[in-house]
Amino acid sequence: MLEGLLTVGQRYVLDQLLEVPPGSRISDLERWRKGPAPRGSGPTMIKALDQVAEVMGLGMADLGAESVVPARRLAELAKYGMRADASLIRRHGDGRRLATLLATVRFLEAKSVDDALELLDLLMATELLNKAQTAANKETVRKHPRLAKASARLAVAVEALFESDGWGGPDEEPRVAEVWEAIEAVVSRAELRAALVLVNDNVPPPDAAAPDDWRTELVGRYTTVSGFLKMLPNVIAFGANAEGAAVLQAMQMLPDVLAYRSRLPAPLIPAKLIDPAVVNGAWKRLVFGHPTHADGAVNRHAYTFCVLEQFYRHLKRREIYADASSRWRNPQAQLLDGDQWAQVRPEVLTALGLPENPDALLADHTRTLDAAYRQVGGRLAVNTEVRIDDDGKIHLTGVKAIEEPPSLVDLRKRTAAMLPRVDLPEVILEVMSWEPSLIDAFTAVSGGRSRLEDLPVSIAACLAAHSMNVGYRPIAKTGVPALERSRLSHVFQNYFRPETLAPANAPLVARQTGLALAQAWGGGMVAAVDGMRFVVPVPAAFARPNRKFFGSKRGMTWLNAINDQGMGRGAKIVSGTIRDSLHMVDVIFGLDGGELPEIVVSDTGSYSDLVFGLLELLGISYRPALADLPDQKGWRISGDADYGPLNTFARGKIDLRRVRKHWGDILRVVASIYTGTVRAYDVVTMLQRDGHPTALGEAIAAYGRIFKSLHILAFIDTDETYRRDIKHIRNLQEGRHDLARKICHGKKGELYHRYERGLENQLGVHGAYNFLLPDLAPGAIRALRDPDAADDEDES
Numbered sequence: 154m155l156e157g158l159l160t161v162g163q164r165y166v167l168d169q170l171l172e173v174p175p176g177s178r179i180s181d182l183e184r185w186r187k188g189p190a191p192r193g194s195g196p197t198m199i200k201a202l203d204q205v206a207e208v209m210g211l212g213m214a215d216l217g218a219e220s221v222v223p224a225r226r227l228a229e230l231a232k233y234g235m236r237a238d239a240s241l242i243r244r245h246g247d248g249r250r251l252a253t254l255l256a257t258v259r260f261l262e263a264k265s266v267d268d269a270l271e272l273l274d275l276l277m278a279t280e281l282l283n284k285a286q287t288a289a290n291k292e293t294v295r296k297h298p299r300l301a302k303a304s305a306r307l308a309v310a311v312e313a314l315f316e317s318d319g320w321g322g323p324d325e326e327p328r329v330a331e332v333w334e335a336i337e338a339v340v341s342r343a344e345l346r347a348a349l350v351l352v353n354d355n356v357p358p359p360d361a362a363a364p365d366d367w368r369t370e371l372v373g374r375y376t377t378v379s380g381f382l383k384m385l386p387n388v389i390a391f392g393a394n395a396e397g398a399a400v401l402q403a404m405q406m407l408p409d410v411l412a413y414r415s416r417l418p419a420p421l422i423p424a425k426l427i428d429p430a431v432v433n434g435a436w437k438r439l440v441f442g443h444p445t446h447a448d449g450a451v452n453r454h455a456y457t458f459c460v461l462e463q464f465y466r467h468l469k470r471r472e473i474y475a476d477a478s479s480r481w482r483n484p485q486a487q488l489l490d491g492d493q494w495a496q497v498r499p500e501v502l503t504a505l506g507l508p509e510n511p512d513a514l515l516a517d518h519t520r521t522l523d524a525a526y527r528q529v530g531g532r533l534a535v536n537t538e539v540r541i542d543d544d545g546k547i548h549l550t551g552v553k554a555i556e557e558p559p560s561l562v563d564l565r566k567r568t569a570a571m572l573p574r575v576d577l578p579e580v581i582l583e584v585m586s587w588e589p590s591l592i593d594a595f596t597a598v599s600g601g602r603s604r605l606e607d608l609p610v611s612i613a614a615c616l617a618a619h620s621m622n623v624g625y626r627p628i629a630k631t632g633v634p635a636l637e638r639s640r641l642s643h644v645f646q647n648y649f650r651p652e653t654l655a656p657a658n659a660p661l662v663a664r665q666t667g668l669a670l671a672q673a674w675g676g677g678m679v680a681a682v683d684g685m686r687f688v689v690p691v692p693a694a695f696a697r698p699n700r701k702f703f704g705s706k707r708g709m710t711w712l713n714a715i716n717d718q719g720m721g722r723g724a725k726i727v728s729g730t731i732r733d734s735l736h737m738v739d740v741i742f743g744l745d746g747g748e749l750p751e752i753v754v755s756d757t758g759s760y761s762d763l764v765f766g767l768l769e770l771l772g773i774s775y776r777p778a779l780a781d782l783p784d785q786k787g788w789r790i791s792g793d794a795d796y797g798p799l800n801t802f803a804r805g806k807i808d809l810r811r812v813r814k815h816w817g818d819i820l821r822v823v824a825s826i827y828t829g830t831v832r833a834y835d836v837v838t839m840l841q842r843d844g845h846p847t848a849l850g851e852a853i854a855a856y857g858r859i860f861k862s863l864h865i866l867a868f869i870d871t872d873e874t875y876r877r878d879i880k881h882i883r884n885l886q887e888g889r890h891d892l893a894r895k896i897c898h899g900k901k902g903e904l905y906h907r908y909e910r911g912l913e914n915q916l917g918v919h920g921a922y923n924f925l926l927p928d929l930a931p932g933a934i935r936a937l938r939d940p941d942a943a944d945d946e947d948e949s
Contacts, residue, residue, distance in 0.1 A: 155252040158216045166211060167254040171239040180239045181207075182254075185261050188268045191694035191907050193276035198381035201269040202388045208265045209388075209477075213258045222252075229600060230256035236598040236647060266389055266478040270468070271694045273385075274728075277465045279698055279707070281374060282367075289366035303348035306340045313339070368439055368458070375420070375454040378461060383408045389475050392483060396842070397472035400463045403431045404473075407460055410453065421450040432459055471839050484835035488825045501824040505772050511816045515809050518859050519790045526789065526796040526803060529866045533798055536871045545801020546783040549869055552876050570940040577621065577896070578628070581613040584925060588664055594657035595648040603648075607635035611644040619645070622899035655723070659746025661925060662720045666747070668926050675717025679878075680750035681886040682737050684710040684727065685893060688903045697729025709904075711916050714740050715886045716750065720925070726916060734761045738768065738826065738833035752776060754882050763840060763850055765864075766857025767833065770823045775860065776879055779868055787865060788858040803862070807855050815852035822849070 159167070170182040177184075185208060189200040218227060234242065234257030242253055313335045336345070386405045393401040406428065415422045432440045439455035446452070467473040474483040489497065508514055533539060538550040575583075585591050592609050605611065614636055618628045629638040665671045688708045689696040696707035713724035723744040727736050734755075741753060752774045760777040768775040779785060788805035789796070796803050812819070822840075825831045840850030867875045894902060904916075927934050 192692045193280040195377045202384045205265045231260035263479040285370040286367045288370045303351040306348040393473045397467035403428045403460045404464045420453045422453045424449045484839045487831040530797045530799045567940040571937040573935045578617040588660045590660045610635040615645045622897045655745040671718040677718045678751040679717040681754040681882040684712045695728045699730045734764045762854035762857045765861045766853035788862045811852040
């Protein structure tokens, strides 16, 4: 059917994508699939935008393929087209070949826009804003001694000026010469003039919104952005909501501003070319000059960065968006609405237990919160672990470790000695034998049945090589077909992807749930989410700087979930070390099979009132660790209630009117996340502006403060089981991370993937770091070692 949408010319163009052009070593399809090198630079941005123009120029978006073929089938064809060799695609018949190419190009349209905007994000975050701020800080430190000395001289002069008020009689004004004589007795007039010049040059005027040091440094990098900014608004079609409309219009006019040949001294241009309304705050000083430029001229370089910085900020908040993208599109347009919302509304609200009218629900929460304050406050007198200081802040003694009896220490030692010594590849093969459906999950990207012999051996070898981060050299064996290097590379490229790794983990999760020992550990309905940092020493679009975690290099975060039965349930790659709370909900709703957890535990970095509200509305109890308890603020609904020693703590007031006012929109947002219509990350980004919630975001946060307060009250109550349960699963996850660090020992634990897809595949393998239990029935496990026998390694 897709073939029938194409004209003769379009068929020819698609077939040419498989051919290698003269002077090139790869086909256009392979070049587009690979994309530009992930470097944050102006020339790389130009290459990325050129690719967007090439892909969009084919005009495949206008054919309406989505109305002819189900989206799922298009996605399957695109996945095959993104991985299969050009020679393999060329062998297919006309119908399959052209359908695959059409679906692949449609996928590449979104991917190319994604790649270009990811590179813009990388460039702005690491090469422009970060380096400008660093340079400005260094300059501030360099100037500080001179500025302090100059300020001290001016202070002496001002002090002498004030003292002159008492000179002479009541009706006699001091003479200027006398004042200068008093000043020059301490500091010379020349030194005073030099100090005044220095202060004026380095201190912004009183009406400036903020110091412009980093902006000044940014303006000096004009040549980095001028080239690609002439292309960006013309190549990618952007849209904007009311908050971003003015900035988007200024960005669309920017190519004309950059191309204008001015007769004024560089970098000045006539003011008629710009939109002065978008020049705000400290940018005014740089754009219009201080004092203002003659004839109302403006600084082209400063105006360019003024528009670009605001455009980038609105783009990050999705107030400016690209509909052709899959990651940077408008999340509001993706929310359930109209007939679609009406169809799923009853079912979703029933599943989540949310009413159409919130009054009864909010009244119940009001009673619950009020009772919790009174009950916990009443028990503070006998709670020796909690202390309320004079400022009303809560101080909690840490959970004390339960002392281990000597018998338990000896049992652990003897059990470890009894474990058989097995190589990691053997362990993987043995686990694969427990669950045959695990192998079935590794399907070829072509969708056909695999004809490879000993495929499980090749899969186990790939799992071992990538989990240990050692590559194929120590694993591959010449003469063994299943372990030939070319075979392992083929299997990893064609059988390893998120769409196969997640289903492969699902049967292991189900198996673990049925084991009695795992059930003694927990019910599997509690999950912990935390990040593990990896250094990425090669240029990569998702790598970001952070000296605390990565030193002078860059890196990324593997945000992963584990349940209380020791099984990894899902993960997500996060650029740099961005706040986990922005991505945590996506990890929870992207778990590898099984039911959603009832309780989610995280560290303090994932905490926010907004996440509290979203998770509670989604039917999940959120219990983050509280490392900064004295600084926490409690929230109350009853303003005149007396909670005794907790009155100061409960100083926040929850406005339920906001929740009632936005309840309809709250339900629509929550249902859109629950059904997978929109990513939770995009929703969380949409509901905040510069760290402050929107009106809808504030309503969800207000709802979340009810449960945040209940969580803190349960955390400090006399029963420490609540705190111990949180600490237990966090320790379990730290144990998983320790295991991962020991296994992933190759290349110093650093990941050398330039592209996110390759990293997804390798870290998907890392998802195999689980505390998986064997069947302990007699005869079902390997022979155990004698705990009193000497270790083979010790004998050698």
